[in-house]
Amino acid sequence: MPRVSFCLQCILVIVKVTLGFVMRNRSISIIFGSLILWAVATYFLFLDQQSVGKDQDKEKDKLSNQISRLEKQVKQQIIINQELLEGINESKRLKKEYDRLNAQLSIGDTEKDKNKKHEANKEKSILLQKLANKNKWKISKDEQSPTQEVVLSTEATHNTLSRQRLPDGSPIIAILVVSCNRITVERCLNQLIKLRPSKEQFPIVVSQDCDHRQTADVIAKFGNQLLHIKQPDQSDIEIPPKEKKFKGYFKIARHYKWALNQVFLKLGYSTAIIVEDDLDVAPDFYEYFLGTYPLLVNDSSLWCVSAWNDNGKAGLVDEHAPHLLYRTDFFPGLGWMLTRDLWLELAPKWPKSYWDDWIRQPEQRKNRACIRPEISRTRTFGKLGVSNGLFFEKHLKYIKLNEQFVPFTKMNLSYLLKDNYDIAFVNQVYQSTVVSYSELKSGNIVAPGPVRIPYYTRQSFKNITKLLGLMDDFRSGVPRSGYRGVVTFFYNGRRVHLAPSANWSGYDITWS
Template sequence: MVRVGCGARIGLLAAAVFFMVVQMRLFAVQSHYADRIASAIENENECIRLKRNLIDKYSSQQGRVIALEEETERLENKFAQLTMLVQDYQNRDRSRKQSQNIVVEGEIVAAVVIMACNRPDYLERTLKSVLKYQIPVAGKFPLFVSQDGSMEAVKVVAKGFPEVTYLQHVGGEPLRKQNPQENDAYYKIASHYKWALTELFNKRSFSRVIILEDDMEIAPDFFDYFEATSWLLEEDKSVVAVSSWNDNGQRQFVYDSKAIYRSDFFPGLGWMLTSQFWEELRPKWPAAYWDDWLRLNSTRKGRHFIRPEVCRTYNFGEHGSSMGQFFKQYLEPIKLNDVAVNWKSKDLGFLQEERFNREFAALIARALPLPNSQANVVKMAESVGEDVRIEYSSQRQFEGLARLFGVFEEWKDGVPRTAYKGVVVFRWMGKKKIYFLRPDSLRLLGFKGEEISR
């Protein structure tokens, strides 16, 4: 019993020692994990602190970003305002230069296209005349020849001049003739014009185009004249084209090479139009007789053309699609300008509608009125030493007067050739002016005063 009791006590002692060892190990492990937990909590707290610091920094940076964005927006608005201001000054400067007939360096005034078909000798003569004055201003007036058809001799002439860009129109579409007896040429010409203008405006993106034909010579100041008047097409929307031609430009009817007029009658024969006007014309372009179509009131819509007193083109084309119509009477005697005009020194602001109407009306009102019913009206006009005005009240009366003095009798859609507000003006016996006018012409020009004393 004693042995058993002693063994039990030893067992209990061993168990107690083992338990104590286990408890110590557990305490050590708990202490270790407690330290780790404490470290983890400390690390977590540090992370939270750092996170808060980062959030604070981010918030601070975000505030700065917002402030910078606001400052950027402010600067961008300021930049936009300054840009608009610069553009405004540039536009004003451009307008000033245009009003002074100055083209910005490197700026193209207009492409020049010579319309050709089957007259190589005429084309060569025209090209020599044009290049004589175009080469010094080639950067402002790039030159093209557009040939309708495939005559090889015409192509050879055009390509024989390295300054020329050659275009070729080979029409394959059937002609839309209204009358089988009509001349095919007028339909082909209209088709060619539409194709060439589409090529230059829509494909090559020129803003203005000057159209010549292959039977024209030009004056020495041809290009200066168009450069000087180009601004008007942008500034005065009542003007849709500038022409170098005066139908009554025969030697006996002109005097002043610096004189320019507005006209309700489309002159053609060397004229400049804009891409804006072309976009209006292109969808409605006629199958034939394009020039007469441009003279219709429905096409013109009350707008006007600019033309000189003395022509800047001379038409030598006695042989062509018009079969020499009017050539001897009206074309051959045309005076081609040979006077040097310094267009850059001229103020052409008077051509704007309101000012032109006012000044033109004043000149007409000062002229001596003569009766239109007397057969000796020509002698009466010759006998006085001042400008005269003669009224007509019908097409028949106008044609009678025109026949007596020898100017163009033709009348299109209610408008005589060269007329503006019904007024046809030409020189007589040198410097003196003769005005044919309707009874309402002065009213249409806005003249409200009494007759001005002479």
């Protein structure tokens, strides 16, 4: 518009300057008229070009939005097709087994063979039931769109038409509880329901694997307080011979994929918090995730929010600062929030096992970070599981669970946005006083404020973490709770940064 105004001003200047001259000399009136016509034509031509430019921009935006929608639809269809293919292959395998048993039944009729027949008939009945379940599952997939109701094992009814926001604009965040064969899931569900501020805003979906009757009965007791879905594929999984003892990890990965497909593609939720069935939750568990939700959906450098601090043991956190939050390059898990868009990205390449280590690989993380708290908003009480208590006795049982309610939704958390956070974080870390472990332990530090313990090699990091009681392992080169290679914790009343050199250039995957 400034250009248009300038053109009009030029025309007026030409008219004023030449009007008197033209009136005295009629012989150039034709030239003057031509000049006026040229100026007016140029003006309207300019307007037309500007209008065309705006229309082109609008068309580009419209086309870009259409491409984005189509891309999401294609990803959804790929996931659905993969599940259908898996179901078909499993049905074929069951049918072959059924045919084999039929062949056995047709041979021989002795008393011994009659006993074999009886056993074979029992196996046939089981196989027929499995085939029937598979067919029902396939039919339900064919008939349902990603936002339609899935056939479920409870009488609770859930409206799938509006599963992203409440009428007042507040986000709806599904709580996905992953369960198997532990009746102690009751402890977790009691807390989730007791602390839940709104059933409509935080619908609880319990996905059960393992077909464990006692656990199913415990979940059923909660009635319409939650939605109980059951993983239908209970078939054996093909596992490499060397990994037979890790069979549980393969089943967990299969269950997670199915459950997340149900939540995002079948039930139509856009955001979910995954909670394992052996977790206690803090009083402000829901407030924490609701407060950090805007960060997750608005900052593309974030891909999850976790309730867990891997180094959150009592004595390593500031119990007077439950409001403190951090960015971390390490995927913490154990109560974490993700979006539907992230699931559409991960689902087509979801691994057959060890999903948590897989998700920490650079190919999946793509330099994105998670939000984690100073004091954990979850704590595991499950010593027994597929990991057989790995880390539990030495570490997990000492994790401090937050006890104070922090009003995160009323706080300004913009300091956690990458552009704000990185500058402040790097300045705080590398302007802090350098100390040794012995100085930190003895408390003989004169300078006030945070301090820094440098490390330069993998081994020096491990040596220091063992002395301090921190977790010393790496996953894809990233230390637990680390950000830009820095592990931040609290020790002897002081904030401490275990940090690499200031010219740190990235993680070394060989450190794992």
